[in-house]
Amino acid sequence: DSGVTQTPKHLITATGQRVTLRCSPRSGDLSVYWYQQSLDQGLQFLIHYYNGEERAKGNILERFSAQQFPDLHSELNLSSLELGDSALYFCASSPRTGGGHTDTQYFGPGTRLTVL
Amino acid sequence: QQQVKQSPQSLIVQKGGISIINCAYENTAFDYFPWYQQFPGKGPALLIAIRPDVSEKKEGRFTISFNKSAKQFSLHIMDSQPGDSATYFCAAPLTDTGRRALTFGSGTRLQVQP
Numbered sequence: 001d002s003g004v005t006q007t008p009k010h011l012i013t014a015t016g017q018r019v020t021l022r023c024s025p026r027s028g029d030l031s032v033y034w035y036q037q038s039l040d041q042g043l044q045f046l047i048h049y050y051n052g053e054e055r056a057k058g059n060i061l062e063r064f065s066a067q068q069f070p071d072l073h074s075e076l077n078l079s080s081l082e083l084g085d086s087a088l089y090f091c092a093s094s095p096r097t098g099g100g101h102t103d104t105q106y107f108g109p110g111t112r113l114t115v116l
Numbered sequence: 117q118q119q120v121k122q123s124p125q126s127l128i129v130q131k132g133g134i135s136i137i138n139c140a141y142e143n144t145a146f147d148y149f150p151w152y153q154q155f156p157g158k159g160p161a162l163l164i165a166i167r168p169d170v171s172e173k174k175e176g177r178f179t180i181s182f183n184k185s186a187k188q189f190s191l192h193i194m195d196s197q198p199g200d201s202a203t204y205f206c207a208a209p210l211t212d213t214g215r216r217a218l219t220f221g222s223g224t225r226l227q228v229q230p
Contacts, residue, residue, distance in 0.1 A: 002161065033217055043160070045210060045217040056216045090159050104150070105218060107159035 003027065004093050004108035012114045018079040021111045025072055025093030031055075032074040033094070033105060034066055038087040049074055050096075081115045088112050119143055120208050122221025129228050135193040137224045139206035142187065146208040150218070151180065151191045154203045163204070164191070196228045 003026035013019055025032050034046040045058035049068035060066075063081075068074040078085060088110045094103035121140045129135045139149075150165035166173045166180040166189065173180045179192040193200055206221040 002159065004159075031216070042222050043205060043220040045219065048216050050216075056210075058210065058217060092159075104162055104165065107152075107161065109157075109159050 002106040002108060004091060004106055006089075006091050006108040006111050008111060009109065010112045010114075012116065013081060014116055015081055015083060017081050017115075018077065019081065019113065021076040021078070021089050021091075021113075023074045023076070023091030023093075023108060025074070025091075026106055029093035029095050029106075030072065031094045031096060031103065032068055032072070033092040034060075034074070034076050035090045035092065035107075036087050037090060037110070041087075043090075046076070078113070083115050086113055086115045119210070119219045120206055120221045122206050122224060124224060125222065126225045127227070129196045129226065131196065131198060131228055131230050133196050133228075135196045135200070135226055135228070136190055137204050137206070137226070138188060138190045139221050140186075140188045141208055143208070143211055144187070145211050148209050149180065149182065149189045150207050151178075152205045152207060152220070154205065154223075160205060193226075196226075198228045198230050201226055201228050 005024045007022045030051045033048045037043045046060040047066050048056040052068050063079050066076045090110045092105040092107045094105045151163045152160035153163045154160045164175050164178045177194045182189045203223045203225050205223050207218040210217045210219045
């Protein structure tokens with residue numbers, strides 16, 4: 001158990017809908033990262049928040065957004081869902097921002113999103 | 117986004133054998149090379165990591181070998197066990213994120229036969 005929690009575990013929805021995935025980092029960790037894992041694209045970085053502020057963006061679609069709240073939990077919002085958005089979404093946390101060198105990242109169990 | 121090339125895609129090893137997974141990279145600014153292990157239905161878990169100031173790091177049955185001149189690093193699993201059957205990912209820092217995020221290899225599915 002990494003100490004990172006994610007809810008829900010599974011989510012089934014229809015095209016065009018909007019969903020919110022939630023992540024609670026390990027106690028004391030200030031950084032939260034979101035990754036998407038799909039069969040064709042592998043494990044890809046989406047976005048990073050540190051202590052409530054966005055710090056880095058990866059291949060995140062404009063239909064996707066995230067935020068980190070004062071209690072450090074984070075939410076990933078996916079809207080106008082398409083079939084191709086079906087994937088596993090992982091949240092990871094680390095103690096610091098990683099500026100200058102990379103911190104160890106601890107992954108949550110993921111949310112499996114199925115878009116029908 | 118994939119900046120590390122991992123091979124092989126899949127690997128079958130007999131119990132007690134050595135499993136070897138390789139990764140190659142181009143960006144000499146990489147300064148951290150972790151390996152993650154993922155079981156079905158679970159998130160990736162950090163297995164072992166190395167920084168480029170050493171050529172080898174060993175933790176139990178798991179060893180990372182790092183070759184800076186060849187820009188390659190590999191994971192060796194000694195005395196492989198059926199419980200090691202999982203997917204393994206190499207990774208490196210995404211330098212265009214200030215090393216704040218990771219780029220992952222495509223993964224190696226390891227099957228250890230009893």
